[in-house]
Amino acid sequence: MSNDANSDISAVITLADHEQYFMEKAFFYARQALDKQEVPVGCIFVYENNILAVGRNEVNKTKNATRHAEMICIDEILKHCKENDLDFKKMISFVDVYVTVEPCIMCAAALFNLNIRSITFGCRNDRFGGSTVYDVSKVIKPTTVVKGGYRACEAMELLKDFYKGQNPNAPLPKVRIKKS
Amino acid sequence: MSSAKRVKLDVPEQEEQPFIPILANELLEDTPLTKVFVGKIQDSKSISEVIKSLNLLLPIPSLAHLKRINKQEVLLVSTSDLAKDKIYEYLETNGFNINLLYTDFREVEVAKIAPKTRLQYEKVQKLWPCNFHPDKYLEKLVTNTLFNSLEINVHKTYMSMAILVATEAKKLHITEYDSGVVVVDPKVNSVVALGYSESHHNPCKHPSMVAIDNVAKTQSGGAWKSYEPIPDSSNLNLNGCHPKLFKILLKKFPHINFGASKFQIDHEQKEPSDPYLCTGYYIYLTREPCIMCAMALIHSRVKRVFYGKSSDNGGLGTLYKIHVIKDLNHHYEVFRTLCENKCELVNEL
Ligand SMILES: [Zn+2]
Ligand SMILES: [Zn+2]
Numbered sequence: 001m002s003n004d005a006n007s008d009i010s011a012v013i014t015l016a017d018h019e020q021y022f023m024e025k026a027f028f029y030a031r032q033a034l035d036k037q038e039v040p041v042g043c044i045f046v047y048e049n050n051i052l053a054v055g056r057n058e059v060n061k062t063k064n065a066t067r068h069a070e071m072i073c074i075d076e077i078l079k080h081c082k083e084n085d086l087d088f089k090k091m092i093s094f095v096d097v098y099v100t101v102e103p104c105i106m107c108a109a110a111l112f113n114l115n116i117r118s119i120t121f122g123c124r125n126d127r128f129g130g131s132t133v134y135d136v137s138k139v140i141k142p143t144t145v146v147k148g149g150y151r152a153c154e155a156m157e158l159l160k161d162f163y164k165g166q167n168p169n170a171p172l173p174k175v176r177i178k179k180s
Numbered sequence: 181m182s183s184a185k186r187v188k189l190d191v192p193e194q195e196e197q198p199f200i201p202i203l204a205n206e207l208l209e210d211t212p213l214t215k216v217f218v219g220k221i222q223d224s225k226s227i228s229e230v231i232k233s234l235n236l237l238l239p240i241p242s243l244a245h246l247k248r249i250n251k252q253e254v255l256l257v258s259t260s261d262l263a264k265d266k267i268y269e270y271l272e273t274n275g276f277n278i279n280l281l282y283t284d285f286r287e288v289e290v291a292k293i294a295p296k297t298r299l300q301y302e303k304v305q306k307l308w309p310c311n312f313h314p315d316k317y318l319e320k321l322v323t324n325t326l327f328n329s330l331e332i333n334v335h336k337t338y339m340s341m342a343i344l345v346a347t348e349a350k351k352l353h354i355t356e357y358d359s360g361v362v363v364v365d366p367k368v369n370s371v372v373a374l375g376y377s378e379s380h381h382n383p384c385k386h387p388s389m390v391a392i393d394n395v396a397k398t399q400s401g402g403a404w405k406s407y408e409p410i411p412d413s414s415n416l417n418l419n420g421c422h423p424k425l426f427k428i429l430l431k432k433f434p435h436i437n438f439g440a441s442k443f444q445i446d447h448e449q450k451e452p453s454d455p456y457l458c459t460g461y462y463i464y465l466t467r468e469p470c471i472m473c474a475m476a477l478i479h480s481r482v483k484r485v486f487y488g489k490s491s492d493n494g495g496l497g498t499l500y501k502i503h504v505i506k507d508l509n510h511h512y513e514v515f516r517t518l519c520e521n522k523c524e525l526v527n528e529l
Contacts, residue, residue: 062396062402062403063399063400063401063402063457064392064395064396064401064403064480065392065457065458065479065480065481066389066393066479066480071384072403074384075382075384075403078382078383088383089383104479105475105478105502106471106472106473106475106476106479107472109470109471110384114383126507127507127508128479128508133505133507133508134500134502134505134507139499139500140493
């Protein structure tokens with residue numbers, strides 16, 4: 001067991017039915033990203049059991065390397081709050097994030113700074129992961145609870161498919177998922 | 181023969197660099213050390229025989245950066261591989277002519293890995309002779325002698341522009357905070373995009389994030405529409421510059437070019453030299469970017485980052501050095517304290 005009560009990202013996890021449903025949605029958007037030749041990462045922001053935002057990577061579409069699924073969802077929630085005259089800061093701190101791949105260092109920092117309630121992810125992100133490559137929680141002391149390892153192989157397969165199609169010479173991302 | 185003093189003209193004076201590079205710890209710290217046993221060769225005529233024999237019987241691949249011989253002493257084995265009282269026996273049973281060495285062995289500290297910089301080399305060289313292949317560029321970087329006075333002036337100019345962006349953006353109510361960013365394409369020596377905080381609209385719209393999106397606008401992209409771009413009037417694209425700021429900057433910096441190289445929308449015609457994200461670009465910021473922004477600049481493949489004042493939540497020197505994380509697939513160089521005092525004043529306005 002991890003001695004850090006706030007995060008358990010090494011194990012393969014099982015989720016409650018409603019959480020599985022949200023992850024399935026996230027996978028739907030990850031596959032959609034793959035169809036659009038974007039890095040296949042899908043993300044869902046949930047507030048009081050309602051899906052408030054959906055996102056997938058849009059880096060190629062926007063020519064902006066920061067347009068990750070999580071960042072797009074943050075913008076969505078912000079828009080929702082503006083349109084409905086809601087307190088964004090308060091609302092976002094009750095949001096649970098479901099994302100197919102561990103958020104990168106940038107997204108982890110963004111989500112932690114917003115005091116997102118929880119992050120549930122599929123596979124680890126060996127290239128940019130906000131805990132695997134560099135543990136952002138060491139410097140941003142988040143209140144966010146992070147857990148990962150749900151349908152990790154499937155999430156990783158999607159990434160592999162993308163990098164295969166992208167550049168036949170590119171090395172495949174290393175698979176580093178702990179087996180239960 | 182003329183008695184006039186010869187004036188040296190060809191040696192340029194080393195310019196004082198107005199910034200310091202933020203380097204990986206492995207370049208700043210002393211080379212890690214490890215312990216080895218060494219023996220003394222009885223007759224200096226047998227040195228080559230000893231080396232040959234030892235390289236065969238006791239090779240030390242992990243210490244290949246070390247010379248085997250130091251005067252009349254020879255490196256035998258790592259202390260972790262063989263106990264001191266077992267060395268004699270080991271050599272003898274493996275057919276080494278033990279008479280070539282004195283029988284008492286000595287423990288010494290040596291460089292565990294090859295030194296990376298000359299400074300590191302000079303320290304470990306005193307312990308035990310060591311191979312060193314200086315990397316000319318790296319030496320300039322670590323000794324902070326990378327730029328000549330002309331280049332330094334260019335950096336100062338772009339930073340003073342970033343400071344002006346900070347103050348003017350606030351006056352124009354584009355931002356509520358005092359920070360400015362200028363993105364430059366050094367290949368064409370032109371300002372590609374500007375940045376400032378828009379976090380009063382969106383908590384993720386930090387100056388770097390805004391600048392990155394403004395660069396995307398010069399490549400027919402961009403996610404955040406916050407101004408009507410200036411129509412192209414030349415062969416450079418001005419979409420990355422807020423028109424109101426552009427007008428002011430143009431007046432204050434009449435000798436500076438503005439605009440990004442034309443971006444080919446048609447992928448078939450794409451040249452390798454066409455802009456891609458922020459590849460090859462320099463970015464000048466009045467404030468150190470936070471962790472999120474530092475990583476955003478990695479994703480965007482920026483080449484160099486210059487910033488003025490450190491930030492409490494900074495990711496390029498203060499909390500961490502995101503740009504030197506080994507596992508990342510891209511790295512940029514970072515220089516801090518460029519026009520620090522002026523940047524500090526901006527923050528107090
Ligand atoms: Zn991300
Ligand atoms: Zn930032």
